[in-house]
Amino acid sequence: MNKEDFPMLEGDLVFFDNGATTLKPTQVVEDMDKYYSEFTSNIHRGDYDAAIETNTLYDETRNTVKEFVNARSEDKCIYTSGTTMSINMVVFSFMKSHLKKGDVVLLTKSEHASNILPWFKLKEEIGIDIKYVPLNKNYELTLTNLKKAMTSKVKVVSIAHITNVIGDIRDVEKIGELCREKNIYFCVDGAQSVPHIPVDFTKSNMDFLSFSGHKMLGPTGVGCLVVRGELFKEMDPVFLGGGMNLDFYSDGKYELHTDETKFEAGTPPIGEVIGLRSAILYLEKIGMENIHEHEKKLKDYLISKLEKMKNIKLYNTNSDSGIVSFNVDGIFAQDVSIYLNKHKIAIRAGNHCAKLLHEEIGEHNTVRVSMYLYNDFLDVDRLVDALNNKDILKEVI
Amino acid sequence: MDENLKREIILDNYQNPENKELIDDDSYLKVNQASESCIDNLDFMMKIENNNIVDVRYDGEACAISTSASSIMSRALIGKSVDEAKRILINYKNMIEDKEYDKELLGELNVYDNINKQPNRIKCALLPEEAIDKMLGGLENEK
Numbered sequence: 007m008n009k010e011d012f013p014m015l016e017g018d019l020v021f022f023d024n025g026a027t028t029l030k031p032t033q034v035v036e037d038m039d040k041y042y043s044e045f046t047s048n049i050h051r052g053d054y055d056a057a058i059e060t061n062t063l064y065d066e067t068r069n070t071v072k073e074f075v076n077a078r079s080e081d082k083c084i085y086t087s088g089t090t091m092s093i094n095m096v097v098f099s100f101m102k103s104h105l106k107k108g109d110v111v112l113l114t115k116s117e118h119a120s121n122i123l124p125w126f127k128l129k130e131e132i133g134i135d136i137k138y139v140p141l142n143k144n145y146e147l148t149l150t151n152l153k154k155a156m157t158s159k160v161k162v163v164s165i166a167h168i169t170n171v172i173g174d175i176r177d178v179e180k181i182g183e184l185c186r187e188k189n190i191y192f193c194v195d196g197a198q199s200v201p202h203i204p205v206d207f208t209k210s211n212m213d214f215l216s217f218s219g220h221k222m223l224g225p226t227g228v229g230c231l232v233v234r235g236e237l238f239k240e241m242d243p244v245f246l247g248g249g250m251n252l253d254f255y256s257d258g259k260y261e262l263h264t265d266e267t268k269f270e271a272g273t274p275p276i277g278e279v280i281g282l283r284s285a286i287l288y289l290e291k292i293g294m295e296n297i298h299e300h301e302k303k304l305k306d307y308l309i310s311k312l313e314k315m316k317n318i319k320l321y322n323t324n325s326d327s328g329i330v331s332f333n334v335d336g337i338f339a340q341d342v343s344i345y346l347n348k349h350k351i352a353i354r355a356g357n358h359c360a361k362l363l364h365e366e367i368g369e370h371n372t373v374r375v376s377m378y379l380y381n382d383f384l385d386v387d388r389l390v391d392a393l394n395n396k397d398i399l400k401e402v403i
Numbered sequence: 404m405d406e407n408l409k410r411e412i413i414l415d416n417y418q419n420p421e422n423k424e425l426i427d428d429d430s431y432l433k434v435n436q437a438s439e440s441c442i443d444n445l446d447f448m449m450k451i452e453n454n455n456i457v458d459v460r461y462d463g464e465a466c467a468i469s470t471s472a473s474s475i476m477s478r479a480l481i482g483k484s485v486d487e488a489k490r491i492l493i494n495y496k497n498m499i500e501d502k503e504y505d506k507e508l509l510g511e512l513n514v515y516d517n518i519n520k521q522p523n524r525i526k527c528a529l530l531p532e533e534a535i536d537k538m539l540g541g542l543e544n545e546k
């Protein structure tokens with residue numbers, strides 16, 4: 007779909023590294039260019055035309071985001087630098103003051119580093135316990151296993167909506183319901199879901215939802231943390247400075263904003279927020295259901311081809327997102343990646359920041375193909391043709 | 404050396420690497436060499452007796468270039484004195500970094516004399532060199 011909107015695809019590049027970051031359509035780049043060449047200004051501090059235009063776009067984007075993930079009007083959208091910062095903010099601006107020694111946080115071993123390390127740090131600081139809900143034989147999280155793990159000590163469930171190596175889509179509606187019943191905070195890492203499938207913050211009873219702009223056609227350097235309205239009031243900023251205080255006095259007293267800007271000290275990524283807005287409008291035009299359906303078709307097609315190849319070991323045939331992880335027999339994942347680059351096919355090799363997953367799949371490194379709306383069946387054919395080669399190793403040396 | 408022959412030697416050392424097995428022995432020097440920019444990750448161990456390298460071993464997960472280079476490097480160093488080994492390491496590093504070097508010292512390691520044309524492979528080829536250099540450096544600190 008829409009290949010013509012992506013200048014990087016004008017040549018013969020096949021871009022299958024969308025889990026890492028996505029290409030940007032001309033529309034997004036143009037909207038950002040306009041800010042940088044026509045109405046550059048800081049927010050909240052100017053009365054001239056450019057400043058007013060910037061302000062409006064910056065503020066309105068919060069509503070664009072909230073509508074996009076179906077948050078309520080009382081919920082909040084804080085701009086961050088991306089998923090990593092969003093999750094760190096959940097942990098250090100909220101959980102640190104709401105959890106105590108011995109409280110259990112449930113994670114899984116397929117989580118990305120950004121949904122593990124902040125919790126490790128909190129464990130060091132205040133002595134929470136971290137438990138991993140066991141995955142099933144397809145390396146997926148099941149409700150049964152989650153329910154079993156939900157003891158009375160569990161205070162938080164923090165999981166990816168879609169994991170970035172296995173690509174399984176977690177049933178966040180049911181999980182959110184369970185968390186609500188048991189008074190457990192529900193934190194969702196939406197880095198791989200918000201860009202690819204419809205996400206419903208309200209229906210899924212989410213308390214915190216984190217995602218990144220650059221993985222959804224938007225610019226780098228911007229992301230969001232969507233927070234349930236009631237919990238937002240109990241959050242405390244880690245960074246302080248300009249743009250987030252009402253007043254401060256020489257005796258050390260200060261008053262802070264009460265809206266999202268309380269968590270956006272300093273000049274935020276204004277051009278990037280404008281780009282994020284543009285990306286969301288672009289995605290909405292296509293429709294998230296359509297994007298998901300398209301990716302799923304491509305994934306099924308790729309799997310049907312790879313399954314026939316004896317030298318390919320697949321790890322996630324079962325999952326419903328556009329992510330396919332595999333290895334080629336006898337060839338190190340990175341060599342496969344270097345080889346495919348010679349055929350102008352961009353994929354990713356490695357542990358994909360999910361460094362605990364090897365304990366489950368028994369493999370440190372995999373080749374990951376991750377689809378997006380601009381991929382098509384011809385891209386898949388190019389990949390399959392390239393992999394159908396007995397001399398991969400020779401070509402790669 | 405003929406390019407095809409080089410490729411065959413590299414491939415053979417990747418698919419049938421020599422000395423790719425660690426042992427449990429405290430008399431060895433040990434180091435883990437993982438690349439921050441790529442996913443190669445090898446553990447090395449080396450035994451030195453009377454200033455001679457008597458064994459070099461390694462194991463882990465790494466690409467065709469760093470695995471084969473570790474295999475060839477281990478063979479090249481076993482039986483050499485520490486001083487000879489250092490000369491080999493310096494000349495190998497110079498070759499990989501496209502500087503002047505003494506070809507005569509490097510034997511089979513010469514198969515990587517063109518690797519600098521593939522910038523993303525340079526760090527792979529240097530992985531065993533860095534590991535062994537670290538272990539030899541550690542040795543000096545002990546003196």
Ligand SMILES: Cc1ncc(COP(=O)(O)O)c(C=O)c1O
Pocket residue numbers: 025026087088089090091118120121166168169170195197198218359
């Ligand atoms: C599941 C998941 N969570 C978190 C992240 C981190 O995103 P960012 O690097 O944009 O902060 C990623 C990115 O790879 C991811 O795939």
